[in-house]
Amino acid sequence: MTSLAEHDHADAAAHALAAGDAMLPRPYRVVRTRQDTRDTVTLQLEPVDGVPLKFSAGQFTMLHAFGVGEVPISISGDPTKEGLLEHTIRNVGSVSGALVAAAPGTILAVRGPFGTGWDVSDGMGGDVVFITGGIGLAPLRPAILELLANREKYNRVALLYGARTPDDILFGDELRKWADLLGIVVEVTVDSGPHSWRGRVGLVTQLIPRIAFDPANTVALVCGPEVMMRACATALRGRGVPAASIRLSMERNMKCGVGLCGHCQLRELFICVDGPVLTYERLAPLMSRWEL
Amino acid sequence: MQTIEEYLPEHPFFAGLDQPTLELLAGCATNVHFDANEVLFHEGDQADTFYIVRKGLIAIQVQSPSAGGVVVDTAEAGGVVGWSWLVPPYRWMFDARASEPTSAVAFDGACLRGKCESDPAVGYALMQRVARVMLDRLEAARLRLIDMYGSSS
Structure with missing residues (x-):
């Protein structure tokens, strides 16, 4: 018989093992860019290994600009069509600035997709x-x-x-x-x-x-x-x-994307795995608390 | 086209007012129409009218030295324009212009004030409704002050 603590450790270990692949970035090449507004750009990316990314509407990826950093960006493309991965990015900081400036041919790294969908x-x-x-x-x-x-x-x-x-x-x-x-x-x-x-x-x-x-x-x-x-x-x-x-x-400071690091915690929720899409029924008590 | 007496009960601003009160207020009202780009009033002009919008869109503008005319609010069917007729010195604080062909009911401000003063119950009912509009606009202005869309990523 195992104790509750041992169970928790076993769960965490299994979670971490399953998360292993999710922690491994895949290289993507910028194929096209479109300037949507003064500070917002859409990138169309193709996987260097040729395997398209399946995703649900509402999910995000961790998008990495080499030498600068990694940020969570929602997918903005069509989930019913396999092909290019699309991200629409607003320039609000150093990483998003580097992503927005990425020219066709640039190699970026992608982890994910992560999180819940709109359904x-x-x-x-x-x-x-x-x-x-x-x-x-x-x-x-x-x-x-x-x-x-x-x-x-x-x-x-x-x-x-x-x-x-x-x-x-x-x-x-x-x-x-x-x-x-x-x-x-x-x-x-x-x-x-x-x-x-x-x-x-x-x-x-x-x-x-x-x-x-x-x-x-x-x-x-x-x-x-x-x-x-x-x-x-x-x-x-x-x-x-x-x-x-x-x-x-919901938007929080997602880092690992797999519910391990806790950066995106909202009381009992990890937004990267329990969200980002959540019902108002679940969120209402959390959205009115200053401390959260 | 509906008469003013027929239309007023349908407008959200007058919801809940009884028929005698609506008839009393309708005595101060006329139907008006504005072509696209036509100016309803300018900042600083005598504020002697209160409008309820039947159809179309009215832009509330402020003149900014740096940006020229800036549209800070709009009113469309079901909305109202103007409360400067209510309080001294009865001067418009903004410009108003029809963004598209617009039909409205225009109330004479002095006439409305007279009705309010002679019948405080009517005055109170009207003030409640104007206060609701002012509250909604104040809340909206406060939310826009924080520039919600400016900082999200």
């Missing part, structure tokens, strides 16, 4: 609402593309998107296509705009009362700054969407 297919037969702000559209894009691959299996679909300024709007051409051709209600708002801006100005939360959906039969996927997600979740609850049907993508 957008749970919304089949009902309504789906995507709510996002800033660079948060990038982690949601794979879920949107997955839904679009089976658009007829969903009822009403809406995408509410808030950006800082009109120049910071990501994937502008795709937003128009999704709205015009693919039956998605796309509503965009910005924090402020120049005199020439003819669209909305205001918070993304202010769009929630304006769209039609059946609260009891809706899955809401929310991705953006935590304060925005909290306000959106409150507004969705106010319209009657169950907390278990609201999913948020």
Whole structure:
């Protein structure tokens, strides 16, 4: 008979062993780059060993710029198509700056994919609402593309998107296509705009009362700054969407990606393995605690 | 097209007001239409009107020495524009411009103030609704102050 402590050690050892492969970076070559906005770039990467990366919408990888460092970046590509790995990266520091500057031909390293997915297919037969702000559209894009691959299996679909300024709007051409051709209600708002801006100005939360959906039969996927997600979740609850049907993508300081190092701990959760996508039912008590 | 009396109960701003009160307020109202780019008012002008938006989009702008005109808020169907008519010195603090063809109901500010003063219950009901709009805009402005999207990665 083994003690509880021995069990814990055995679990940790098994976990570490399983994590072994996940700790080994694979080389990827930058094939194409696209400047999305002033500070945001999409990289398309091909595996040097030729084996494509399977992933679920919502997962992230640890992306490594040699000689600079490694950061967690959500995958922004289409999970229904095997091929190039796509990451949309905003330049906010030294590592992301190096990644954004990577030219075609540059070799980067990739670990993962890690974490939980959006599981957008749970919304089949009902309504789906995507709510996002800033660079948060990038982690949601794979879920949107997955839904679009089976658009007829969903009822009403809406995408509410808030950006800082009109120049910071990501994937502008795709937003128009999704709205015009693919039956998605796309509503965009910005924090402020120049005199020439003819669209909305205001918070993304202010769009929630304006769209039609059946609260009891809706899955809401929310991705953006935590304060925005909290306000959106409150507004969705106010319209009657169950907390278990609201999913948020949390951002913490992921390091190992496999639940060993503890950098991304949120009380009892390791965001890298228990998240990043979690239900509001699970997160609500944690999001209102200052200490966390 | 609906008359003002028919439309007011449908507008969220007037939700919960009884029919006699709505009829009283409708006495201060006229239907207005603005073409795209038409200016509703300029900063510093006499603030004598309160608008509820029926259709279209109105941009609230501030003139910035460095950036020129900056749109800081918008109001669309179901929204309202203007509370400077309510408190002295009755001057607009911002510019307002129609971003697209826009239909609205315009209330005469002096007329509304008169109704509020002669019937405090109506005044209180109106103030509650204006306070709600001000609170919502204040909360939104505070959230935007932290520049949420500026620092996420």
